[in-house]
Amino acid sequence: MQVDFSNQTTLRVRYGETDQMGYSYYGNYAEYFEVGRVEALREIGMSYKSLEAHGVMLPVSEMHVHYKTPAKYDDALNIETRIVEIKGARISFNYTIRNEEDAIVATGSTILVFVSKETMRPIQPPKVFTDVIEKYYV
Amino acid sequence: MQVDFSNQTTLRVRYGETDQMGYSYYGNYAEYFEVGRVEALREIGMSYKSLEAHGVMLPVSEMHVHYKTPAKYDDALNIETRIVEIKGARISFNYTIRNEEDAIVATGSTILVFVSKETMRPIQPPKVFTDVIEKYYV
Amino acid sequence: MQVDFSNQTTLRVRYGETDQMGYSYYGNYAEYFEVGRVEALREIGMSYKSLEAHGVMLPVSEMHVHYKTPAKYDDALNIETRIVEIKGARISFNYTIRNEEDAIVATGSTILVFVSKETMRPIQPPKVFTDVIEKYYV
């Protein structure tokens, strides 16, 4: 299913996230994407924590990042997260990170897989999740 | 230029790198790739540290990761890093991470850009670097 | 000088911060303390970023942490930061981190040193800083 849902959230670049170039280290963006993803799921009404409580894990199977403008210490970054597709056991998210001057810092995407904690095998998205997301199907 | 150079290095998954799924967090792979890249450059004879001392930075402009098999705490991971291409100001690396059973944990790639510390603009790879890498041009 | 100033700020435990015990890894608390410290300085009116812009760095010389109750994924932690003393080139902060049930997650302290970026030597706190903090001297 194609999905049309987006969430905006904000975080500040921490000092420990900078590197000696003076920029936020490129490895931090996976965590920034995760913050966006977690807030998107929370807004939909099915937090990632509840999903795990329902016996479902969502490991990441692919990540792509395009770095555009360096993020600097103490920048307040806006993370826009779009849920774009659910297909079989897979769910796709796109991300756009902007700084306070509205310049694009990075864009990216991830594909995650619904996995049963019990069997450790991919599964269809659980009903508790499709119940809350189906209103965003397009 | 197409390049044919590869390096193998090993690292152990640290406890702090695991998450509550019991796997190495997906955001750590950027750092694992960097460890591989740094050792590849060191083996070629031009460490990343020397590059910076020559006024050249190498920020990452793209990263792609495919996660195959979870890495677990204390796994000794083998990182194979291939330098595959230098084109204008850009240099491309491919990575394959394997565990002790020789299963593929992840594959990925990054594109980095040679940037002058003085002007902060993309530049051709400096002569000190092409001098050591040109023997691997194919 | 003894100082009496405190700030409260909140952060959420990120998934990548958990470890396979299911708790926020003990190494993250340095970063949590830093978030508290940065917000305390911002509230006083002299952000850490401005301090660096004035040629002053604040490296940490000591840290002490007592871990009381594990913090878990998605917990919203309250960080209370107290500036307690400025003595020569040194400034001391105390921290108390609480979870949503108001249980104490951790307490700790850090001592930081005012250092000139130019000489890399310890210096007295700069006037731009004492101007804003002296109203909290006790």
Next chain:
Amino acid sequence: MQVDFSNQTTLRVRYGETDQMGYSYYGNYAEYFEVGRVEALREIGMSYKSLEAHGVMLPVSEMHVHYKTPAKYDDALNIETRIVEIKGARISFNYTIRNEEDAIVATGSTILVFVSKETMRPIQPPKVFTDVIEKYYV
């Protein structure tokens, strides 16, 4: 019991571990101490991984760090870890980190607690552990 056992291990400061001061971020030392601790336990013959497999966790209850000389990118750090005491459910480690010029980068200590995974309560060190460490009692 007082214990007299020490282990030496080495690690390289990663680029992502530096901050914009150009030093390894102060929060990384918890992870450096953990690397030392893990190698000390491995040398004794009871890896931390085996301990967890025996149903025992070792959360940290206290950490103290004194930062002496900044560690820089690509520095090969020597971590000396001493197991100093086992008292009730608690085990104490001391650490000294040195750089390639043999300057002391940091010293520190941690206290960890043996905890049953089943009951989540502190327990006496398990026999599999005391069997291997008792030869170092003093």
